[in-house]
Amino acid sequence: MGYVTDVTWVTRRRARLVFAVAAAFALCVSGVHAGPAAESAAATPTAQVSGPDNDTANNSSVPHHRDPATYEEPGEIRGLESWLDSHLGARLAASTRNVSQGQYEAARAVVGDAYSDRLDQYVDVAGATDYESDDRAADEFARAQDAQREYVSSTSRYERVHEQYQRARDAGDESRARRLARELQRLATNVTEHRTAVVESYRAVGNGTAVDLTAAMQRTNRSTEAVLSTQSSVRGETFTHTRVTLTLDDATLTPTRQSRATGVLRTADGAPIPNGTVVLRVGADTLTTTTDADGRYALTYRPVDLSTATESARVRYRPASASPYLGANATTPVDVASAPATVTLTSTPRAAAYGESLRVTGDVDVAGAQFAGVPVRVTLGGDVVARTTTNASGGFTATPRLGARPAAGTAPLTVEAGRTDTAIEPGRAATTLTVRETATSLSLTANASPSTLDVATRLRTPDGGVAGQPVVVRANGTRLATLTTDGDGTANATLTLPSRLQPTTGARTLTITAAYAASGTNLEAASARTAVTVSPPPASSSGVTLTQAWILLGAVLVASLLFALAYALWRRDLEADDDVPEPTPDPEPDPATPALADRLLATARASLDDAEAATTVETAYAAVRRAFDEDDARLRQRTHWEFYTTLSDTLGEDERAALETLTSTYEHATFAGRPVSRADAEAALAAAERLVEDA
Template structure:
């Protein structure tokens, strides 16, 4: 419970924020009316509390901010509430997010795919992060999740539509050439793309429905547009499939629905055309749940196989059986289901080699075999870690062997720890849980730096967290305090760096400190302090040559206030004459509308309240996942992918193969960006015509399934993709030599 003094302090802070908001509003409103001069302006009529009334400004869409079109009463600071300010900020952010979703849907419906994606780029993510923080303050994270889901699925739908139309052009070109085999292969691809688009469209419309119900935003037109896009893809797909492919029917039976890895279920099936004619004497691929099998149909189209579940859930009551046609087959896929009762069995892990001791960032290795009653468990995903923390995953080979190799993360506490090999799924048909011998996790000293640059009336604190030998430490919390009071907490980036902007209201002490708390990890704590002396900030142990008061010419009056507000809200450098997305010159915000000030002031309020709570409690910081920023592989690295496959590292092998080809081919693609999605890279290669289509298709399709879909259990398919990648790299190396 807060003391009277603490409660008074909080109320005073809230009142100060309300007054700041009103002052900022008054400055902007007077700026909208015209430049301020030394003459006294007519403040207009005053209300009973003595506060001037102003005309209600219009928001970004030109509609009145309040129902009263002429005047709006200012709020008395004594009566202003934090909830009013935060609610306004929440409303405006939701409006901007919704506007971008609607505009993206409009661009998608017009076939303007790049513009549709652009509406959901980094700016959308920045707005969403601010909205999510406000919703988290209110305990309502679901709305932010819906905005995120809508954007993700709409991007997926846009990519699918773009890929569909490009593939359609290739299909039409194959038909003109008379290449029927290529046309069938592309027909299969169109079928698959359309299926993906259908799933994304369903999810987008569901997210729109939820957002419409929980907010005041209207998504009816966007729903209509995405539905029309999906209907057009489906209609075109149906026409092509009917012209190129023959539908199949899969009939399934089993004598006993009980199944375990040691006691398999016998699956009997028959593959026919809709008229009953058999798909006879063909080698086919049949997927049963989590496994794939190559089998042969007889003269009546019949086949049989023994299904041994590995990762299928023990709670499953039925299992899906699918006929998977080859790329250029004249037949379409078909599927059915069988009842199943799964009995879980426990596998034996034999660790043949392991790491004895490791420190942060060093490699932890575990090699061994996985079996049940002496039978190897193939293509099984494993997790290696300690204390419930997984820091490397692997997959067994077809012979049940595995080789895991990963870096030790900071989150594993120092000391003696057991090396644990477990299943990535607790409910799998094959259970794995093995506690190995202890290995030693060594503690690592750290070094934290702090540099402060004065930026007008505010300041920017930057620094870096590294090990003693200079290795960057990513994703660790750094707490900045001014005069002993916590101002902000941030996480270090991939280079170990952090940056914190300190508002003018917090720069009231000559001492600023940054601290990293390594408690509960294998990293030792560290701290850095900067002091304000003789008009400049300097580190206690080393003079700070990069900062200092007066280092930049600061704007004055209204522009300084607005620069600070825009810096807090939009993440720009803010203040001073520093460069930003708005240009290198000091920004003039005299005519900025009222909405921007409400956003900025509300955002400041949210951050200020959060900082106070963090200073009063020891809440655990929430960890976030960072995007993979691995360096591009050398093209010749693809020839080591076979070794990864032999060690059971299927996903790592296909990633290596893809990156190697991308590195070899990208310099030959005109106007190609360094970093592209795999589908953007694929389309660029197809447009240029410099890569053999079959090898490129094999690589990209396998990469997509392994990395973005369900984890592949088909090591043979990945092996084919690796061989395709090696052929591509050889070709481009020979081209370079010529």
């Protein structure tokens, strides 16, 4: 799905483009030799800004065929802006009218190229004034155009897919109809989001200009309600409600034993649902199974890296896209009892040097049991050098390579299994490692211009380059920069020479040094030096040849022709005609313009105050989708449960619970076609507010 984004309009008319080309051409060619006065004159041309056509839609006495830059009175500019306000507002209103009549191509066209042309004129006119409000109004008209385009696209897409859905039902293809019904739900959510963007942008236009778009906003709301009403009918005629249960054999989860989770999946009428996909989630752990012929399922679970703060286990039925059923979920409370880990090292190296592999092996025991998935961390000299997990028998193997740290000498090597505040309390085992020093070499090449120095260095050991190390470059003892070596040990840069090192009257020789101090590492220090000769810049000529004079004269003639062409294009644009009527002005107070997700939440809260619980849930859900999937095309294509599955792995326990509450309530509000209680709507809104705040 697409979203309306903030835009800063810097559009230029064709004539302005030609104007700029002319100026650039004159500047470039006059560079053969044209004194400072000539350069200044070429660099600061007087811009010509065109106005709109003369139109009976505005009763102002301002003549609309004049160049705004020639207007002498502020009232004349204001009159021209007022005419453009009315014109653009009338196009927005006409587009909403076309949408309400199902004329989507016409709705697109009226806010298409012709709208953009007038908006370009508005930007030019606003540029002829010193009022920031004019620039803001231009921005709002641009946002309104984008918002209306998105709304037209989402509503027309919904209508096309709904026609496909109807054909599938008429043909008896229920499986395809159900897939399309779920797609329609996603599209209906898009329509709701884009409706909010349209209304907000229209309100901003009204607050910044004399344009009244109240009727257009009302038409947009009615068009959206028509889509939601249609979608309610689609849900009611396509899907069946379901129920799922969850029972644990022991509510206390501990790594010392396996727990068993069982339950049954049925329709709301009690019929079992076989082969249904059931997902058990405990904290960040997820297990998936399918129901048997009687709708029953069973899973075994042992907490390993589960947070001790976990308070509940959840099971969710996830129907396929072609399924006739709605999803369902159930929750049961749990406690997490931790147990300590015991680490035994079976193999560790005694000594190593830079770049050598360190093989560390061992076993992890938890209260006499061994199992897979226990996190293991290897540290050397206080730095983490490897992470792994245990296998099914509790064993682990880590093979990190020794880096530049720790320093040469004896360093502590520690292995830790388990994590604080999880089901497995940390256990540790330690030994020592003798770190040998490794010789290094540093190469240096340098080339100089009058004001810069190109340097290339490489730090190596006998086995290859050394990455991530600092190399200090100096010229005649003056520090120029500290470079960091890349993957093969090289560090190249172009450095600026201080003015005191730049030659003035004759060439001079500079001593360039590169030094690697090796502080705190197991590598030896290294340095290199070279000498470069720096020559002063060549003296510039002040004479003007006859050829240069002719070239300059030709540049002036060509630039004059281009300026004339620019003026002709302005005049042709000024004489264009358009018949879009002007709406009645009715300014509104200036509101704040928060992010779209926040505005959706505000709309949801307003719906709750108006006792529209279902609209509250749908709009709150739209706010969360807007907050998380704006820049992620993968997320935007997901259904609500696919969105939940993809996103939940990145969330904390509380945020996952909030997302599941919101998704479940949203599904029943949008698919079930039955009333949503105020309490459920309040819970969904609270969950959405938390998720948007943490997004």
